[in-house]
Amino acid sequence: MSTSMLAPADMVVDGTSLELDRLEQATAPLRLRLAEDTLERVGRCRRFLEQCLTDGRPVYGATTGFGPLVNYAGRESAAEQCENALAHLAAGQGPDLERAVVRAAMLVRLTSLARGHSGVSPHVVSALADALATSFAPAVPQLGSLGASGDLVPLSYVARALSGEGHAYFDGTRMPAAKALGFSGLTPLKQDGRDGLALVNGTSVTAAAAGLAVLSLRRSHATALRLSALMADLLGCGQAHLDPDLLNAFGHSHVADAGRALRQNLSGSVPTGTRALQEPYSIRCVPQLAGAAASAIGYAEHVVCDDLQSISDNPLFFPERDEVAHGGNFFGQPVAFAADLLSIVATQLGNLAERQLDLLIDPHRNGALPPMLSPDPGRQHAVQGVQLTATAIVASMRRAAVPASIQSLPTNWHNQDVIPFGTQAALTALDQARLLRLLHGSLALALRQAAAVSDRTLTAAANTALLNRLCALVPPIDQDRPLDHEVRKVADLLDELDGSP
Template sequence: MNLAAPLTVDDLLAARDPVPVGLDAALRDRLAEGRDFLGKVLGDDRAVYGATTGFGALVGYAGRADQRDQADNTLAHLGAGQGPDLDPALVRATMLVRARSLAQAASGVSPHVVEALAAMLGTTFAPAVPRYGSVGASGDLIPLGAAAQALRGRGYAYLDGERMPAADALERAGLTPLPLDGRDALALVNGTSLTTAALALALHAARDAHRAAQHLTCLLADLLGCDPQFLDERLIRRFAHPGAIDVADAMRTTLAGVVPSGDRPLQEPYSVRCSPQLLGAAEDALRYVDGVVAADLAGVSDNPLFFPGDDAVVHGGNFFGQPAAFAADLLSSVVAQLGNLAERQLDLLVDPHRNGGLPPMLAAGPGQQHGLQGVQLASTALVAELRRDAMPAGMQSLPTNLHNQDVIPLGTQAALRALDQSALLRLILGSLALGLRQAVHVGARRPTAAGTGALLAALARRIPPIDPDRPLEADVRTAADISLNWGF
């Protein structure tokens, strides 16, 4: 990939493995021009935050005169992160986002910094970054500080999945410790690249789950023999919401050829009947998040920014992660409601009073066997986790940094939480998919639509019936993998 072009979520996914990252000649020239302009500004004795000053609340004090010492001045105090390391794949995506922001040549960064990030991404190297410490206001300072230190050969890093001292990881990867001055160091940390990467990956996972929820809802409706009139195009178009119209259209395609049993109630429970409205609202929300992620991946997240053509250094707040915070909070709400839907659908499926007379818990021999009983209990626990964590983070501001950061977005927490929640939703959908596979074994009718039949066949090929009972945690994960990847 070329850093001169905007990134996509697919680029971030690819960065979990070594990936070639290129800088063309025009990009190198723009970086050099920006760096030369920084030298001119400093030569003119103009104030430049982080290059001539202290940091944060201490901006009113002079920084260190030697720029190499100023890099230490930037990074040393940020070594305050706590908690477990973030997933190295997420950290590598973060470094790609940071490289793209810096490559837009508005940060006054040395060209060799961007080149070093590109070289790192061509290996399996990943800085060890603690989860806790960022408030997403002046960028992800503490997490990115740990990443910058690892690139300098300080702290810890991963190579081929093994955690080791960063200096050893650099040597084994064939990389050299990254020399930094004050401006370079600040440019590496003064942006919301972790927040952006986490939000982008959470969005990708939520979109996979959203698509799977549509397919599984269709399979549920077919196995139960539901009348598909809840998807009628005339009905949905009068609802008028674009997401619902598009979701219902996709679900009608999956259910093409379905034959209702004629034995179901006139109106299904909301977990079936209102599914296009719920999933459609989720689609509309996801489209909003799509836009935020696209803007974050295209933008420059740093302070100050340098404009050589205008002979200007502009100080401001482009490191403030409020857009991502709001988007991540919305994404968490979407994920929680998708979890609610899937859990209620599983409850419908295992209840003999509502599932058309299938055995309770879909047990092959009720009493002697218990079928989905444990899986349903676990799904309930997972939904409780999603609900508990759906409290918005983006408005829970706390003043910090001697009231320099008197309002903060907490976008990092919101984005990391959304990423965690998407993993839980995956398991709830896997639980539903496992139940749908088992339902046919204990007496549900075979699918009558080609699309739902293909999904059931994919599940049945890899998951044997639950007869007799067995531990099902691995089957849930397998069913999730099949459901979230089906149709590609």
């Protein structure tokens, strides 16, 4: 079915913008409508490319070999040139990427090509839109991209799957791509030389993974503030560290914002008056840590959103100026830096959650609640296994937080003599965001158990509402039971809450 016949559309593709939130929507079938002038603009650029080739103008990848073989002539026909481009790049390794990442990358690539400066055939843009309207998802290996000449290797698997080669998923089941296309009601995509290169020569996987990481971390940041407030309320902490004048004096607006959110969630809370004058940093310094995290996430979001509007391709064609521009817009350094920052932010928020969990199970610091929050210490161990796993998760996150964006290695016959590794940085950031969710699920489970073994009644409305949601989902741990699934359920619940803290 043509995307122009889909109504109503979930999204109009006009080649001018792509909203960050759309990336998660692409996980499910996404009904797209191509704006009236989109295919016209793409077709005009395509005709300009064809005229350039007719006139004998040099065009990288259309008349030449690829990469360092640019000084050699390409294949005789456009179809053979396309086959060459995609076949030699199908060398990826490792397990398949998440289907959500692959489909988000397809949406990013579609938006870039729809800008009308890549010389791609109009039917390629339509084919991407039609595929996104189904559950079709190419099977793409994790390892292969350097993020330096675009995401060449992973996007080659997307292009080949759309042509019926390799493997793909239909409704979550992996199968030969031709079979998945058939089940999806799609026909194999026919491509020529420029089509293949335009599909692979951009940083769409990098942008998609980093965008998904930003969205996840935005939710986790709000969750960190909610759980910190609930913990302070359960322990009967005072609020001196949240004084507006104190936080404004620090001079960082996001820190003041975090303090305001914590005060809102603690509104109505009555301190016990038995806590120490100054709380541990995992309570007292939450505004400073969470505020800094918000600043960093905001910066990364800005970079990723710029990338979502970019044309990460080479060369670019400007028919209105009779220009073929060769350059390096496929060099994913901006998102590489931003994604590494996201990994660091996720890890520090993870450190906070793990330390809050540790404080919560310690009777010397938790207001005399039982050790491990057990109703019968020694006979029952409550959240002891959850804490052990949380410690392992934090260790894994710390090890993965080493920046990828500075690990440049010359390759490709020194054609790519400096590279950003943006794809690895972005995929790591997304992995870190996924692990942070589990740490917050672990902490929330422990907070629910703390309420079960405490005689304190909450008086802050926001915290009471959150605790009631947790109690409705998870019963108290009266007897030891497996908690792995419950941690994941709680993490899902926290994601479903309103995005504001």
